[in-house]
Amino acid sequence: MKSATLDKLQEARAAKRPVALATNLRSGQQLLIYADGTEGDLCLDMDMVVAAGEALKTDEHLRFATPAGEVFVQVFNPPPRLLVVGAVHITEPLARMGALAGYGVTVIDPRRGFAESQKFEGFAVMGDWPDEAMATLKPDSRTAVVTLTHDPKLDDPALAAALRSKAFYIGALGSRKTHAARLGRLKEAGFSEPELQRIHGPVGLDIGALSPAEIAVSIVAQITQVRRGDS
Amino acid sequence: MTSETDVLSEAAAWRKSGKGVALATVVTTWGSSPRPVGSQLAVDDKGKFVGSVSGGCIEGAVIKEALEAIADGKSRLLDFGVSNEQAWEVGLACGGKVQVYVEKLG
Numbered sequence: 134m135k136s137a138t139l140d141k142l143q144e145a146r147a148a149k150r151p152v153a154l155a156t157n158l159r160s161g162q163q164l165l166i167y168a169d170g171t172e173g174d175l176c177l178d179m180d181m182v183v184a185a186g187e188a189l190k191t192d193e194h195l196r197f198a199t200p201a202g203e204v205f206v207q208v209f210n211p212p213p214r215l216l217v218v219g220a221v222h223i224t225e226p227l228a229r230m231g232a233l234a235g236y237g238v239t240v241i242d243p244r245r246g247f248a249e250s251q252k253f254e255g256f257a258v259m260g261d262w263p264d265e266a267m268a269t270l271k272p273d274s275r276t277a278v279v280t281l282t283h284d285p286k287l288d289d290p291a292l293a294a295a296l297r298s299k300a301f302y303i304g305a306l307g308s309r310k311t312h313a314a315r316l317g318r319l320k321e322a323g324f325s326e327p328e329l330q331r332i333h334g335p336v337g338l339d340i341g342a343l344s345p346a347e348i349a350v351s352i353v354a355q356i357t358q359v360r361r362g363d364s
Numbered sequence: 365m366t367s368e369t370d371v372l373s374e375a376a377a378w379r380k381s382g383k384g385v386a387l388a389t390v391v392t393t394w395g396s397s398p399r400p401v402g403s404q405l406a407v408d409d410k411g412k413f414v415g416s417v418s419g420g421c422i423e424g425a426v427i428k429e430a431l432e433a434i435a436d437g438k439s440r441l442l443d444f445g446v447s448n449e450q451a452w453e454v455g456l457a458c459g460g461k462v463q464v465y466v467e468k469l470g
Contacts, residue, residue, distance in 0.1 A: 134387065134467050134468075134469050134470060135470045136379070136469070136470040137470075138470075139375075139376055139379065139469055139470070140376075142372070143372070143373065143376050146372070146373075156465065156467075158391065158439075158441050158465055161439040161467060194401045194402045196391060196392060196401075205389075205391040205465065207389065207402050208402070209372075
C-alpha cells in the first residue's frame with residue numbers, strides 16, 4: 134500500500150467518512166472508493182465501482198474477478214453506534230460491553246448529575262433532552278437505540294425519534310406491564326402496530342438476567358442477534 | 365469510544381515512526397474459519413505484531429511471510445487450509461480455509 138493511500142484512508146476514517154479500499158490481488162494496485170468519488174491507481178469498470186459503493190451501505194466486503202486479476206474490496210465504515218438513553222445502573226456495563234463488541238457508544242441523560250458520573254469517562258456523554266440528542270445524532274441503519282430510564286418523559290421521545298429513523302435495533306427497559314403502557318402511549322402518539330413491533334421490550338434476550346451486568350449481556354446479545362442473525 | 369483494536373491505526377503509527385511494516389488481511393474464507401473476511405494483522409520489521417487473521421493457528425506463518433514482504437517489497441497472496449501442506453504444518457485445526465493478502469506499507 135502506498136503511503137499516500139494509507140494517509141488518505143486514515144484521514145477518511147478519522148473523519149468518520151465511509152470508504153472502501155479495492156486491491157488488485159495480483160498487481161497490488163489500489164483504489165479508494167468514497168460515496169462520491171474515487172482515488173488511486175487501480176482502474177475498475179464503472180459497475181464495479183458502483184458495487185463497491187453499495188458495499189459501503191451493506192457493510193460487507195466484496196471480492197470479484199476482473200481480466201486483470203482478482204479484486205478485493207474492504208469496507209472501512211465508522212463503527213456502528215449504540216445510543217443509550219439513561220445513565221442508570223445498567224448503563225455502565227452496557228456501555229462497556231457495547232464498546233467491546235465494537236460499537237461507538239453515546240450515553241444520553243439530561244438529569245443533572247446522572248451522566249456526569251466518572252463511570253462514563255471515555256464514553257461520549259450528552260446532557261441534552263433525548264429528542265434533541267436524537268435530532269443531533271440522527272440514528273441510521275447502523276445504529277442501535279436502547280432506553281433505560283423507565284421515565285416516559287425521557288424514554289418516549291427517544292423511542293419516537295428512533296421509530297422515525299432506520300435504527301436497526303430499538304430496545305426499551307421495563308417490565309411487560311410498563312412496556313404495554315408505553316406501547317399504549319406511543320400508539321396514541323400515532324405509531325402503528327407494525328411500527329411498534331420494532332421495539333424490543335422487555336429489552337434483551339430472555340436468559341433470566343438479574344444483575345446489571347447480566348442484563349447488559351442479554352441486551353448486547355440481542356443487538357448482536359438482530360445485526361448478525363439470519364432472521 | 366470502542367475497544368476493538370484498531371490494527372490499521374497501529375500500523376500507520378509504526379510506519380510514521382520509521383519502521384518497516386506489512387499488513388495482512390483475510391480476503392477469503394471457506395468453511396469454518398476463526399476470523400472473518402477483513403480481519404487484519406500488522407507486523408513490524410522486528411516481528412512485533414498486532415491484530416489477528418486466524419485466532420492463532422497460522423499467525424506464525426503469516427508473520428514470516430510479512431517479514432519477507434517488508435524485505436523485498438512484494439505483495440503476496442497466501443492460502444491456508446486442510447488441503448495445503450503448509451497449513452498442515454502450521455495447523456489450521458478448525459478445518460477451514462483462509463486466503464490472506466500480505467502487503468508492505470509504503
